[in-house]
Amino acid sequence: MAETTQDGPGEALGAKFLDQVPIEITVSVGKARPLLRDLLRIDRGGILPLDRRIDDPVELYIGDRLIARGELQEVDGDQPGQIAVRLTEVIDVASGD
Known part of the structure; x- marks a missing residue:
């Protein structure tokens, strides 16, 4: 097995490979904390109020790590x-801010 260094061909190959790996981002629009009895009674068409307003920023996560905040928008297209x-805000993941 060939050994590679950071400056060798393995680094370039690794960078190209990582560029092709899809990442799942979760967009959080809010949380709900209903009582269990209320949740059991909810039917199709029911409303579950969230702890945020419609114009509040949403949060973007990779796993449980906050990476950004933003605004929901409708996309023009097909x-x-x-x-x-x-x-609207990208978190500095290196420092955690």
Whole structure:
């Protein structure tokens, strides 16, 4: 097995490989804390209030790590009603801020 260094061909190959790895980002629009009895009674069409307002920023996570905040927007394009997030703040993940 060939050994590679940080400056060798393995680094370039690794960087190209990592560029192709998909990452799942979770967008959190809010949380709900209903009583169990209320949750058991909810039917289709029921409303579950969240702890945020519609114009509050959403939070973007990779796993449990907050990476950014943004605003929900409707995307112009082929699929009417499709939403996206416009980033308003990107967290410095190196320092955790």
